[in-house]
Amino acid sequence: MSGKKILQLEDIRREFIMGSEVVKALRGITFDVYEGEFVTIMGSSGSGKTTLLNILGCLDKPTSGNYLLDGVSVSKLSRNELARLRNRKIGFVFQSYNLLPRTSALENVELPLFYNPGLSTSERKQRAMAALSEVKLQGREEHMPNQLSGGQQQRVAIARALVNQPVMILADEATGNLDSRTSYEIMALMQELNQQEGKTIVFVTHEPDIASFSTRTVMLRDGRVVKDTKNENVRSAKEALAALPPADDY
């Protein structure tokens, strides 16, 4: 794999102080992610997945080690600079969608642009519309989250992640709340974004099934990388979706 390094992690450690005990969540993580990769980070609970995700997402800083996001060293940045970095470089997709209630799909997608000054109202709307059509939700702009299915809500969330044209989409158990059919739909969309538009995706999950759709899997255990493998034959989510028994209509 060649190309630009989007993520560079060098001996990342993260310790928490719980009372008198020091809990070592990450004990030296080193790996790089290149542009255009679709990486799944796997591990059971307690393996340090979430801590790593927080650091990758610039929500948290490592205790020691060096983390470069798109060539920028994160550890020296202030709170405000981190916020700016999150806004421009990262598109978050959460397990529980985290859409604003009683707010239309379009407004939800526009949200990151609110914190990106220099865009006019019409530009914002245009970009949000484009992002919504990328996730195939044209015509649903004015729907409220409670008028959308779980899969549709997650697609609104993906559109929101795409709207600022980030260097990386960071998904946290993005299919965790969905049934397998809808999960495959979401994965098909992720694969499409990765393959056709070359989006770099880092997908945290504990389901091996989901990991099979990615190009690379990083396995964590006890705060260390235990396995980092390229996936030679990537499964197609579209085909997997087609192979599912037809939905029962009753």
Added chain:
Amino acid sequence: MSILRFIMLALRALQRNKLRAFLTMLGIIIGVAAVIAMVAIGQGSKESIQSQLSSMGSNMITVLPSSNVAGGVRIGGDSYQSLTIEDVKAIQQQAEYVSAVSPVASTRGQAIYGALNWPTSLQGVAPSYFDIRKLTIQDGVSFSDADVATAAKVCVLGQTVIKNLFPSGESPVGKVIRLNSIPLQVIGTLVPKGQSSFGQDQDDIILTPYTTVQKRITATIYFQSIYASAVSEGASEAATNEITGILRTTHRLRPTDENNFQVRTMEELIKTLSSTTSLLTILLTAIAGISLVIGGIGIMNIMYVSVKERTKEIGLRMSIGARGYDILMQFLVEAIIISVTGGIIGVILGVTSAKLITVLLGWPTLVSESSIVLSFLVCAFTGVFFGYYPALSASRLDPIEALRYE
């Protein structure tokens, strides 16, 4: 970063929670309306107290002759004669803070009508004396400047004199009484004034033109006193100084000379007036302050609930790039909008209810612009003050914890 974005954001958030926004506003609305209505009632009663007190003659100034030194011997005040018509005219022409002036030439005598007689006080005054002392004619008329010029033999009687000379209840107007053998025609009667604050019967009095007393009875050119009205209670001191200056000139006193007269104001009355009104102001300010603080606590309460309730939203906003400042502004602007909108509605409601109070209850009210401006500013400040802390605590949330908040 334009503030407009935050205003739009806040308006949208409030739109989604209309009822709650309204209930929060209600605290401010009632606070501001109460302040304005209360101050209007206060100002109205202050005004009416003031006019009542000035009807008691709180702006009255008296000039009395006083002691003087003649060859090392002090001569007593009452017997000393220094006030003349020249003094009265000088005050009338020169003093700016004096609205009316009248000399008083008084004497005592036995008033006789038919078989009845009564010892009383005869006061020779100018027509302006009625205004200065707030005396009102009950029947008949008062005497005029023409009567003064001709030293007319006319008089106005107080009620005590009438009671003693006309006990049968017949009208004294038009009758002729005698005083120290001078016949005086009664042309009017006075509305009773009762006792003065020092126990003197103010109705035991006969008023005539001062020329009549001076030329026909006492044969003197001096006055026992001069009464004057300052243009307002507040001008009493200025008027006093003015009169003193004028009289020193007319009396040709050298700078080293002591005054041979004294000028007195109704100081006690003025003090009562100012302490009453300042007490009223303090009371109203306290009530105003309390109601606005309660409104402010309402805002703070709701903003806290709102921050708690929207913790997850805050976490999300932070994860997609909101800085602490953005979150702070979001909640602060929301609080300010609530309080300012509430303030505007409160002003309208307050002014309306003040008018209603006047119409329905007949209480005097006076809506002052300063109370509107002040209460509005205070409520805007309240919004900032009470909205700031919840907004600040929202902006300091840890995005990771906020995102996982349930």
